[in-house]
Amino acid sequence: MKVQFVYNGAENLGIECLSSFLKSNGHVTALLFDPAIFSGDQLINNKWLSRICSIDDLIVKRIADEKPDIIAFSCFTGNYRWCLSIAEKIKRVSQIPIIFGGVHVTAVPSEVLSNACVDYIVIGEGEYALLELVQYLENGKEKKLSEISNLGYKQDGKLYLNNVRAYIKDLDSLPFPDKELFYNKVSLFAEHYYIMTSRGCPFNCTYCSNNLYHSTYASEKNQLRRRSPDNVIDELKIAKLMWHPKLIKFADDVFSSSKEWLQKFIPLYKSEINIPFFCSVHPNTMTPEIAKLLKEGGCWFVTMGVQSGSERIRKEVFHRFGTNEQIVKAIACIKDAGMTISVDNIFGAPSETEVDLKSSLELYCRTKPDRILTFWLTYYPGTEIIKIALDKNELSQEDINNANKGFIGFTHESGSVNKDKKKMYQKYAVLFQLRSLVKNNQVYCFIANFLSYMPFKDILVKLVILLNGFKNNDVMVFNAIKYICAKKKIP
Structure with missing residues (x-):
C-alpha cells in the first residue's frame, strides 16, 4: 500500500523512521511537505506572509490527483490546527483513510479522534501500530482493530482507544531512517x-x-x-x-x-x-x-x-x-x-x-x-x-x-x-x-x-x-x- 505522509516546517526524524519501517515491510511511502516559510519557529514569523505563501490547496490537489491508499499526519501542538485544516479539506474531495500520530495525539487522544476528518490515531511509538493498521486496511486478515496496540479508532459512532504496548527495546533492530523522504524535497x-x-x-x-x-x-x-x-x-x-x-x-x-x-x-x-x-x-x-x-x-x-x-x-x-x-x-x-x-x-x-x-x-x-x-x-x-x-x-x-x-x-x-x-x-x-x-x-x-x-x-x-x-x-x-x-x- 502507498502511505502518504503530510507535514510542515522542517525535517522530521519520526516520519523518516516510520517510512523506513513501512518500506522494510514491503509498502510504499511518499511525502507532501509544506516548508512553512513564514510561520512556526522560523527567524521571520509573519501571519500575513504565511498566508500569501500557503500551499495548502496545492497539497490537497496533489492528494486528489495521486490517490494514495492512506494519509498520515505527524502532529505536535503547534502544527495541530494546520493538520486538521488540511485533513478537513482532503475529506471534502476524498474518503481516503486519515491517520493522526505524534506527541499531541499521545497527549489528548480522544480530543483528536473526535474530529470527523480523523479516522485513526496512533499513540506513542508508532512503528508497529502503523504497520499493523496498514496491513489491516490492506487485507483485514492479520489482526482485528481491537488487537492493534497503540491504536485509536471509531466503530458504530463510538471511540475506542487500545492499550499501549511496551517500548521498543532493541533499537538496533529498526531500519535506518528514510532520509530521502525529506532530502528529495x-x-x-x-x-x-x-x-x-x-x-x-x-x-x-x-x-x-x-x-x-x-x-x-x-x-x-x-x-x-x-x-x-x-x-x-x-x-x-x-x-x-x-x-x-x-x-x-x-x-x-x-x-x-x-x-x-x-x-x-x-x-x-x-x-x-x-x-x-x-x-x-x-x-x-x-x-x-x-x-x-x-x-x-x-x-x-x-x-x-x-x-x-x-x-x-x-x-x-x-x-x-x-x-x-x-x-x-x-x-x-x-x-x-x-x-x-x-x-x-x-x-x-x-x-x-x-x-x-x-x-x-x-x-x-x-x-x-x-x-x-x-x-x-x-x-x-x-x-x-x-x-x-x-x-x-x-x-x-x-x-x-x-x-x-x-x-x-x-x-x-x-x-x-x-x-x-x-x-x-x-x-x-x-x-x-x-x-x-x-x-x-x-x-x-x-x-x-x-x-x-x-x-x-x-x-x-x-x-x-x-x-x-x-x-x-x-x-x-x-x-x-x-x-x-x-x-x-x-x-
Whole structure:
C-alpha cells in the first residue's frame, strides 16, 4: 500500500523512521511537505506572509490527483490546527483513510479522534501500530482493530482507544531512517545530518514532552534506550557516502547521559566518520572527562538547558534537580575543552518573579555562555506543569481546553506567558542576549542600561541572536537563513 505522509516546517526524524519501517515491510511511502516559510519557529514569523505563501490547496490537489491508499499526519501542538485544516479539506474531495500520530495525539487522544476528518490515531511509538493498521486496511486478515496496540479508532459512532504496548527495546533492530523522504524535497537538509542515538530521556522535566511519555509508559523501568555504537556508526557511514554532510546533529535529549557509551563511540566516530558534530547535554551529566571526549570526537558546539538561574524555579516548578554551582562547573568544563556553549532559558514559569529573573542574569554574567536562547514557556497538553500552574491559579480550565485543541502559540514567539508580564520578559530577553554578545562588564552595563528602555525589544532580541550567530560562526543560524531562501512552493 502507498502511505502518504503530510507535514510542515522542517525535517522530521519520526516520519523518516516510520517510512523506513513501512518500506522494510514491503509498502510504499511518499511525502507532501509544506516548508512553512513564514510561520512556526522560523527567524521571520509573519501571519500575513504565511498566508500569501500557503500551499495548502496545492497539497490537497496533489492528494486528489495521486490517490494514495492512506494519509498520515505527524502532529505536535503547534502544527495541530494546520493538520486538521488540511485533513478537513482532503475529506471534502476524498474518503481516503486519515491517520493522526505524534506527541499531541499521545497527549489528548480522544480530543483528536473526535474530529470527523480523523479516522485513526496512533499513540506513542508508532512503528508497529502503523504497520499493523496498514496491513489491516490492506487485507483485514492479520489482526482485528481491537488487537492493534497503540491504536485509536471509531466503530458504530463510538471511540475506542487500545492499550499501549511496551517500548521498543532493541533499537538496533529498526531500519535506518528514510532520509530521502525529506532530502528529495529540500536538499539543504542533507548538509546537517540529523540523527538520534537513543530514545527517551533519563530526566523528567515538567514542561517537556518526555514528561508525557514517562506517564504514558509509566510501567517501563528504563525510559532511556540507546543504540549500540556500531549501529550508529553504520548509519553514519551510509550518510557520509550518500549525502556528504558538513555537520552531524545528534538530536538526543541528553547526548552526554553515559560516559561508558561515549568511551566506546567516540574512538569509532573519530576513525570512521570524523565530521564536526553538535549535541545537547545536561548540567548534571557534564564532567571534564565527558567534555574532553566530546571535543576529541569533533564536537564544536554544545547546547545545555539551564532554563532558569533560580534554583527555586528549577526545583519546585521544572523539577530540574541541581544547583547553580553544578551549572557553573558544567559550563566551565565545556569552555575549558574548547567548545562553544549555548544555553536555553525559559520565560514565564508559574510564580516566577523579577527576583528569579535577576538570579538568572547573575548566573549568566558569572558563566558567560557564548549564546543564550530565550523561549516562552508553553503549556503543552499532558505535561505536569499544567497541574502546577493550575494549583498556582495561573491557568484556567478554558486555557487547558484551548491547548488541547491546539490553540497555542509557538515557543519562540508567544507561548503561554502572562501578557501583563510580557514587557518584563522582553527586557530580560534583551539583557540575556546582550550578555552573551558583550563580555566586558563595563561595556555591557552601559549598553544594557541604554537598550533596556528602548521599544521594539522583540526585534532587538532577534538582531542580537543573528549577531551572536555571526560572531560564533554558528552554522545553524547561517543554515536557517539559507533554508528560508531555498524553500520552494512544491510540496
